[in-house]
Amino acid sequence: MSSALLQVKNLSARLGAAQLLFGIDFEAHAGEVVVLVGRNGAGKSTTLKAIMGLASEVSGTVMFSGQSIAGLEPHTIARLGLGYVPEERRIFTGLTVAENLEVGRIPSRSDTADAPRWSVDRVCELFPKLKEMLDRPGGQMSGGEQQMLTIARTLMGNPRAILLDEPSEGLAPIVVERIAESIQRLKRDGLCIVLSEQNTHFARAVADRAIVIERGCVTHAGGIELLEPTHP
């Protein structure tokens, strides 16, 4: 397999006296979905934040597309082509859906040859629900629609890889299924996707590999058979 697009080595993070991550290692390739699984409080969100430059007191190596991104500002990391959808799905409630999508454009990336060119039309093809809602305020959307919008808005920045923090959390099964289909499609298009997830059914539907995190450490790493009910 070609070299990894995202390589995380010995990633640690502290918050004051508390050590949250103890040397996390994993990598992800183009066209691959890697899922971080683990109980509530295990350190999944902290891992994604630490990669994006959003966690405090971080050490270790994070390479993206052959370049070290450790210590860079979140907006610089995004401009390099690493998108991030936080757990809280921060949409702009006072802006319309179309305006929210425009906010996601990263002008300096829209001309790069390597990145697929995302447009409002193309994200609406991926999430047809958004097409009917383009003129509606973001504040009127359901949780599932907001999740679709935050993923779509991140794609508008033409990322090569995206980090999704618990994309299925709190959503109805039918919506979770739609999001799983979209992730499978993005993977077929060659995007690299790292997601954190407690829903093992969803994780098994989309992921190629699983990284099990317990108390800030990777305890298992391998194929998605790790997500069988007999495993943690």
Ligand SMILES: Nc1ncnc2c1ncn2[C@@H]1O[C@H](COP(=O)(O)OP(=O)(O)O)[C@@H](O)[C@H]1O
């Ligand atoms: N802002 C914070 N203040 C205090 N503790 C935090 C904060 N963020 C995370 N933690 C702690 O860090 C640990 C890992 O949290 P987190 O990465 O959110 O876990 P997960 O996403 O796997 O549920 C937990 O013990 C949590 O309580």
Ligand SMILES: [Mg+2]
């Ligand atoms: Mg979390």
